[in-house]
Amino acid sequence: MKTDLIKNIIKENNGIITAREIKSHNIDSWYLTDMIRKGELERVSRGIYFDPTFNNFDELFFLQKQYGKCIYSYQTALLLHGLTDRNPFINEVTVYQGYNAWRFKNKVNVHQIKKDWYQIGITYVDTIMGNTVTVYDMERTICDIVRDRKKQDPEIFSKAWNLYLKKQNKNIWRLRE
Structure with a gap:
């Protein structure tokens, strides 16, 4: 359920999500850690994550x-x-x-x-x-x-x-x- 919400936020942001956005939706940061462990997300920088299935990383x-x-x-x-x-x-x-x-x-x-x-x-x-x-x-x-x-x-x-x-x-x- 929470993972689906995270995926929706990622889709709205064209593959990027921040820890701040997670907190604003009252989602525990553990979900991000779990998604990284599963290979669903990559940590790009402190507090910023990218979904590698999006091929359009916008610098x-x-x-x-x-x-x-x-x-x-x-x-x-x-x-x-x-x-x-x-x-x-x-x-x-x-x-x-x-x-x-x-x-x-x-x-x-x-x-x-x-x-x-x-x-x-x-x-x-x-x-x-x-x-x-x-x-x-x-x-x-x-x-x-x-x-x-x-x-x-x-x-x-x-x-x-x-x-x-x-x-x-x-x-x-x-x-x-």
Whole structure:
């Protein structure tokens, strides 16, 4: 019975479940341990488990499940919005200043921003695997890249800007904010 509930949660999350989700449903963590022992689940990281029957392990979704305060930005956001065709060498996220990002700074390129600006331009986008992740909107991403232009590839920005101008759902006035 409890195992069926766990499997339903896993199906809703495209193969991923967290210990926090188990606790919120008042299910003992013993069930997770039992499912791991039977080979029905794999422990990916502390508190995060993956069903190996799902062939679509989504790295972007997994990272945000693990570190909820990170927001995809810069070149990763360009990719998610369809403003570049290049996969970044390393994914880029933004957190607010003062957030302790030491746990995941080796996995991604971490940018820090003032806490007042952290919430501006947050939106949600589906990854290639169909999972929803938190990302900065197109306008915020363009502004971030312009602000940090000395560290950015000018070719990527130029292509992103041209693709942005062709988008139907753009909001050029928002760039002034």
